[in-house]
Amino acid sequence: MGRHLDFPRSNRHFRGYSTHIQHVAAGFCVLYLVTGLVGCSGTPQAQFNDVRTRSYRYDQWDVFTDEVLTGNQLAVFMDPVGLTGNLMQKIAREMAFSETTFVFPAETEGTDFRLRIFGPNREMPFAGHPTIGTAFALAHQGRISPGARQVVFGEGIGPVIVDLEWDGERLMFAWMHQLSPTFGKPIEDLDSVAEALGVEPFELRSTKLPVQEVSCGSPFILVPLASRSAVDKAVVNSVAMASILEKAGVPRRSIFIFSLEPAQDDATVYSRMVGFGDREDPATGSASGPLGAYLVHHGAVSAQEADEILSRQGVQMGRPSWIYIRIGTQGEAIDDVLVGGGSVFAGQGTVIVP
Numbered sequence: 001m002g003r004h005l006d007f008p009r010s011n012r013h014f015r016g017y018s019t020h021i022q023h024v025a026a027g028f029c030v031l032y033l034v035t036g037l038v039g040c041s042g043t044p045q046a047q048f049n050d051v052r053t054r055s056y057r058y059d060q061w062d063v064f065t066d067e068v069l070t071g072n073q074l075a076v077f078m079d080p081v082g083l084t085g086n087l088m089q090k091i092a093r094e095m096a097f098s099e100t101t102f103v104f105p106a107e108t109e110g111t112d113f114r115l116r117i118f119g120p121n122r123e124m125p126f127a128g129h130p131t132i133g134t135a136f137a138l139a140h141q142g143r144i145s146p147g148a149r150q151v152v153f154g155e156g157i158g159p160v161i162v163d164l165e166w167d168g169e170r171l172m173f174a175w176m177h178q179l180s181p182t183f184g185k186p187i188e189d190l191d192s193v194a195e196a197l198g199v200e201p202f203e204l205r206s207t208k209l210p211v212q213e214v215s216c217g218s219p220f221i222l223v224p225l226a227s228r229s230a231v232d233k234a235v236v237n238s239v240a241m242a243s244i245l246e247k248a249g250v251p252r253r254s255i256f257i258f259s260l261e262p263a264q265d266d267a268t269v270y271s272r273m274v275g276f277g278d279r280e281d282p283a284t285g286s287a288s289g290p291l292g293a294y295l296v297h298h299g300a301v302s303a304q305e306a307d308e309i310l311s312r313q314g315v316q317m318g319r320p321s322w323i324y325i326r327i328g329t330q331g332e333a334i335d336d337v338l339v340g341g342g343s344v345f346a347g348q349g350t351v352i353v354p
Helices: 085-095 128-140 190-197 201-205 228-233 238-248 285-297
Strands: 029-032 037-040 054-063 072-077 099-105 113-118 150-155 158-167 170-178 212-215 219-225 255-259 269-274 309-313 321-330 333-341 343-353
Touching: 054 128, 072 085, 072 128, 072 343, 085 099, 085 113, 085 343, 099 128, 113 128, 128 150, 128 158, 128 170, 128 285, 128 333, 128 343, 170 285, 190 201, 190 238, 201 219, 212 285, 219 285, 228 255, 228 269, 255 285, 269 285, 285 309, 285 321, 285 333
Parallel strands: 029 343, 072 099, 113 150, 219 255, 269 309
Antiparallel strands: 029 037, 054 072, 054 343, 099 113, 150 158, 158 170, 170 333, 212 219, 255 269, 309 321, 321 333
């Protein structure tokens, strides 16, 4: 097998990179939410002196990857005390990443930090790549002691345990524990699902696997396809898909499509997470636990193989990611769901708010 099936896999270290929002050429980036302007190092500040403002630093990370400018982007605000939920939502919208995290002191016994996760449009009770990426950000800043075996985040769904693997003082890999899976009823109208995705019905029917809602904290509709080319080709017709889900009595969820077709990259699964509308996610940790549980539950991956499931996501959108999945079983029952990966530091900046 190729190098990507070493569980876990060491990250390469990248130095000297400074990337930031708005793709400004180089330097330190400042977002002025008061004025709607973006300023970078060397930008005159006098014009802002008459505005009472507060500044908040953030780190930018690329998650589920070992190469900068790939994987899933994340902004992490380490000291957001004083920010309201409304301002956090506005900042996340300004960042325009899949998610932005805000790290607060622990609120409940047994947790180390309170983690609030915002997408551009709403707060999330739980999400995968923000959990993994925030662990790396905290370790990078020395707020998790080197060698610590785990960190526990208080999230909207409750405590989320993250196991940590180190190389000396540097965090190399993180494994996030997810909730036990729940399986919704299969969607029977496969031809309509295929049509709503713009693929041939045989691509779906030939897999002998169901279209099904699965959740390990966040629910997704899992859609198996026979070939990687069909996964790349798929485009969600939002109106048609919403109608299918409504008729099946299934709530509207993001669509996670995948293929088990093998290729030279040695990935177990080739996948995409496509929502309603044009937005796509390059690496979806919260969908990867349900994916692994689904594959084991339906016998597509044996219990022996369940310890080394590798999902290759984000290729189609130019941000390839590697997501590692481990599914523990006790007899026929799934009793442990872990999703892991690496992260690389990509830059930092400051947001100015009123």
